[in-house]
Amino acid sequence: MRLKIAVIGAGAWGTALAISASRQAAGHQVQLWTRDAAAAKAMQSQRSNQRYLPDVDFPDALQCASSDSVLAPWAASHDLIVIGTPMSALRGMLMNLKDLTVPVAWLCKGFEAASEGVESGAMPHEVCQQVAPNLKSGALSGPSFALEVARAQPTALVAASAHASVQQILVDAFHSPSLRVYANEDIVGVEVGGAVKNVLAIATGLSDGLNLGLNARAALITRGLSEMTRLGVALGAKAETFMGLSGLGDLVLTSTGDLSRNRKVGLLLAQGMDLQQAVQSLGHVAEGVYSARTVVKRAQALGVDMPISQGVLALLEGKLKPAEAVAALMGRGAKDEN
Numbered sequence: 001m002r003l004k005i006a007v008i009g010a011g012a013w014g015t016a017l018a019i020s021a022s023r024q025a026a027g028h029q030v031q032l033w034t035r036d037a038a039a040a041k042a043m044q045s046q047r048s049n050q051r052y053l054p055d056v057d058f059p060d061a062l063q064c065a066s067s068d069s070v071l072a073p074w075a076a077s078h079d080l081i082v083i084g085t086p087m088s089a090l091r092g093m094l095m096n097l098k099d100l101t102v103p104v105a106w107l108c109k110g111f112e113a114a115s116e117g118v119e120s121g122a123m124p125h126e127v128c129q130q131v132a133p134n135l136k137s138g139a140l141s142g143p144s145f146a147l148e149v150a151r152a153q154p155t156a157l158v159a160a161s162a163h164a165s166v167q168q169i170l171v172d173a174f175h176s177p178s179l180r181v182y183a184n185e186d187i188v189g190v191e192v193g194g195a196v197k198n199v200l201a202i203a204t205g206l207s208d209g210l211n212l213g214l215n216a217r218a219a220l221i222t223r224g225l226s227e228m229t230r231l232g233v234a235l236g237a238k239a240e241t242f243m244g245l246s247g248l249g250d251l252v253l254t255s256t257g258d259l260s261r262n263r264k265v266g267l268l269l270a271q272g273m274d275l276q277q278a279v280q281s282l283g284h285v286a287e288g289v290y291s292a293r294t295v296v297k298r299a300q301a302l303g304v305d306m307p308i309s310q311g312v313l314a315l316l317e318g319k320l321k322p323a324e325a326v327a328a329l330m331g332r333g334a335k336d337e338n
Contacts, residue, residue: 001172003028006078008071008093010034010043010064012052012284013107014084016146019053020179022062023152028173031065031078040066056150071096078102080169082140086285087112091127098132103166105138105159109194110287111294121294123191138166139187140174141194142245143253145260152178158246159183160190182245189241192232197251198262198288199295200224202312204255205266206322220308221255227306231295234302262288269315270322292316307332 003026007018010032018032034040043049044064048057067074075081080103083093087108097104112122122130128137138161149155159170159181167183175181184190203224207216228251229242241247254260265286268278279289292313299306311329314320320328 002026003079003169003173004077005030005080005082005173006033006065006075007031007082007084008033008075009084009089009107010036010039010049010052011084011086012049012146013144014082015049015053016056016150017082017084017107017140017174018062019056019059019150020152020176021173022059024173024176026172028061030062032062033065033067033071033074035066037066040064053147053150056147072100076100076102080105080173082107082173084108087124087287087290088115090124091118091131094128094132094135098135100135103136103138103163103169104132105140105161105166105170107140108287109141109191110198110291111195111298113290113294121298123188123195125187125191136163136166137161138163138170139190139194140170140181141190141250143249145253145257147259149179154178154180156180156182156245156249158190158244160187160246161185162187184241184244184246186238186241188235189232189237190246192235192237193228193242193247193250195287195291196224196228196231196295196309197247197254198286199292199309199312200228200251200288201254201260201262202266202269202286202288202292202316203308205260205263205268206270206312206315206325207266208263209267209270210322210326212326217256221251224255224308225251227304227308230304231299231302231306234304235298261286265289275316275318288312289316 007014018030021028022030083106087110106124142157144155159167161167171181204220261282261284265278295309296313311325315325
């Protein structure tokens with residue numbers, strides 16, 4: 001099926017998926033939209049995104065767009081809208097697109113931070129329920145680094161939605177010989193996995209930065225998966241979702257991969273940087289830094305024990321030093337694994 005696809009947001013991940021969709025044998029017509037007209041013009045002429053993916057050329061089928069006019073009418077002319085903005089921009093974007101009848105999916109992972117007039121804690125699908133309840137919407141998630149997807153290296157993702165039609169159009173848009181897309185109706189589980197794994201990746205980065213060893217890394221990933229599952233089930237997710245791509249898969253990738261921004265934060269903190277220095281050195285958003293407080297807050301409200309996430313939050317807030325955070329976790333009393 002040949003589709004007309006709009007990817008809104010020209011960061012690394014949005015650009016990578018636009019490139020991937022443009023390579024499809026079906027011949028999709030793909031437009032990568034950015035609000036920065038100069039950036040769109042530069043990408044169109046250079047045939048690459050020099051800021052985020054400088055070493056990857058655009059396929060001929062990928063075109064760049066920008067507009068000073070209202071976004072929604074332009075978006076309505078497409079078969080599928082993919083929002084590639086950070087979590088902080090999702091609410092505003094969904095409000096702009098709330099009256100669309102075409103499917104809308106987002107790529108961001110995390111919990112919404114507090115802002116003026118907005119309480120913190122909402123996952124992407126909850127934001128959508130609040131501001132655009134009539135949209136046919138979903139999430140595209142899973143273990144994936146943008147650079148590898150752009151380079152057509154083998155990757156598997158999850159198309160999560162309560163709407164079967166949204167699941168299917170995401171499969172039609174992105175499934176290819178190098179990118180497998182699996183459908184899943186458990187959007188709560190998929191989004192909890194995508195948010196919590198970022199916090200846990202900071203912990204594993206810290207562990208590796210302190211040279212605590214591979215045993216410690218394995219323990220953090222395994223017990224982190226348990227934390228993630230407990231929170232997800234308490235929020236209404238299916239436990240089996242966390243043994244899949246958006247749970248265990250994304251957690252392993254983000255905790256161990258050298259391209260992981262959240263892992264990098266942990267490594268830098270272990271080296272003695274403060275949080276501000278670590279974040280500034282990245283040059284990109286590390287969602288775990290902003291999600292940690294909300295993850296812990298939602299867990300506490302539900303009576304869910306998440307000691308690793310609590311330790312990460314205490315570290316980020318300056319209440320514990322790296323070695324103290326490790327000591328606090330290792331000093332916990334013995335208990336049954338399950």
